[in-house]
Amino acid sequence: MLQLNLEKLQMKAGAIELGEAKISGSTPTRNGVNKGVSILDFILRLLAFVGTLGSAIAMGTTNETLPFFTQSIRFRAEYDDLPTFTFFVVANAIVSAYLILSLPFSIFHIVRSSAQKTRILLVFFDTAMLALLTAGASASAAIVYLAHKGNAKVNWFAICQQFNSFCERTSGSLIGSFSAVALFVLITLLSGLALSRC
Amino acid sequence: MLQLNLEKLQMKAGAIELGEAKISGSTPTRNGVNKGVSILDFILRLLAFVGTLGSAIAMGTTNETLPFFTQSIRFRAEYDDLPTFTFFVVANAIVSAYLILSLPFSIFHIVRSSAQKTRILLVFFDTAMLALLTAGASASAAIVYLAHKGNAKVNWFAICQQFNSFCERTSGSLIGSFSAVALFVLITLLSGLALSRC
Incomplete structure (x- = not known):
């Protein structure tokens, strides 16, 4: 009688384990997909960081002095002669700093695939x-045009x-920025994909 | 004997119903929140549509003829003298058309709060x-500046x-566009919030 009860108990325990396995059965694949998405997110953030930082540096170091000058005026063009280019440098610097700060969050999402609140924060x-x-x-781009x-x-x-070289440099530095936009x-x-699968 | 079995059956059915109620217990509140989010989404889309359409029309109808003219030249400024303003009108027109097309999706999300795929499509x-x-x-804005x-x-x-009036009109038409950006x-x-609750 006692043995029978024990057997029943073991069977129940087995059933419970089976049930658990069933319940969590779909989660690993979802987490797997989310982990892949998070890793891709991390790589894209790194690429965007390279793009924005490159753009900021390329634009920020642009100047050109023409080989001729009159007595009073030297013909010299710097990026901050045009306020829009200053804004460009500042915007790219801010975004690249943000991207570096967002990398730990991205790593956190790789480790804990089901995190939601930090993902929504990042989306915003x-x-x-x-x-x-x-x-x-x-x-x-409007000014360069x-x-x-x-x-x-x-x-x-x-x-x-x-x-000439001033114009080429400023035009070129737009590339990194527009790539980062894409x-x-x-x-x-x-992020939307990952949120829907959490 | 037959009655006992029937009673058992009824009890089972009751238990199943109870189980169902438990399982779906948290869903109605979630759906409620999502419905609220979807309605807010709909209103924001309408506002953004008004903003972008207003901007497009305000910019697209801007022209000014100065009250003096020489024999050959009339001093006249139109928005499409500057290609950037043409781009502005086109961009605002495209976005306002998109917003109108996205309204049915928004209504669909109010009705079916748990829709995911269409939400991800809209996020993109x-x-x-x-x-x-x-x-x-x-x-x-760069050109207006x-x-x-x-x-x-x-x-x-x-x-x-x-x-003067040309400048004021073009500056003013930026307001609707920047509000729509916000x-x-x-x-x-x-959308991120709604996706995390689906």
Whole structure:
């Protein structure tokens, strides 16, 4: 009688274990997908950091002194002659600093795939940073376009004939920034995916 | 004997019902919160639509003819004298069209609070549209700033002394666009919240 009871108990314990295994059966695959998403998120953040930092440095170190000068004036162009380019440097610096600060969160998401609150926090700040970065990049693009083409209607002359290397440098530094914008859109998409699977 | 079995059956059925009630016990509150979030999402989309459409129309109808003219030239400024403003109008028009198209999805989310795939789709397109809208708004802001202040270093003169009402109109039309940018950041945050509760 006692043995029978013991056997029943063992069977119950087995059933409970089985039940647990069943309940948590779908979680490992979900966590697996989320871990993959988090790792991809980490890589994209690193790439975006490289892009924004590169852009900030490339623009921030841009200046050109023309080989001729008159008695009083030296023909020299620096990035901060145009306030928009200063904004570009500041925006890129802020975003790259944010990206570095967000990396620990990204690692935390790799380790704990089911974290939700930190993900929502990141979605919010990611979107705000995306807006800041896009603002800097496209404002600079508008000015660079003007520098290249000028505008005859309002008498703004193209300055790229004189400051050739200055123009090339500023145009080139937009690339990193716009790539980072595209990466941010992907990062937000990944966050949405991960949140839906938590 | 038969009655006993029937009673047992009824008890079982009762237990099953109780179990179901327990399982789905937390879902109604979650759905309630999600419904609230979806309704807020709908309202924000409507507001953003008004903002972007207003911006597009305000900028698209901007022109000014000065009261004096020479024999050959009439002094006239239109928004499409500056390509950036054309981009602004196009970007705002695209985004407001997108917002109208996204309203049915928003209504669908109010009705079916647990929908996930459509939410992720919207997060992706919302982010892309946020980038487009910010690009248009900030590029125009850069040009408007230049029109107001000019830039002595590169000999671009402020045109707002002559074209005063033109400048005021273009500056004002930025407001709706930048408000819509802020609304888009909120909309993405709400989508993240809703996704985490699905």
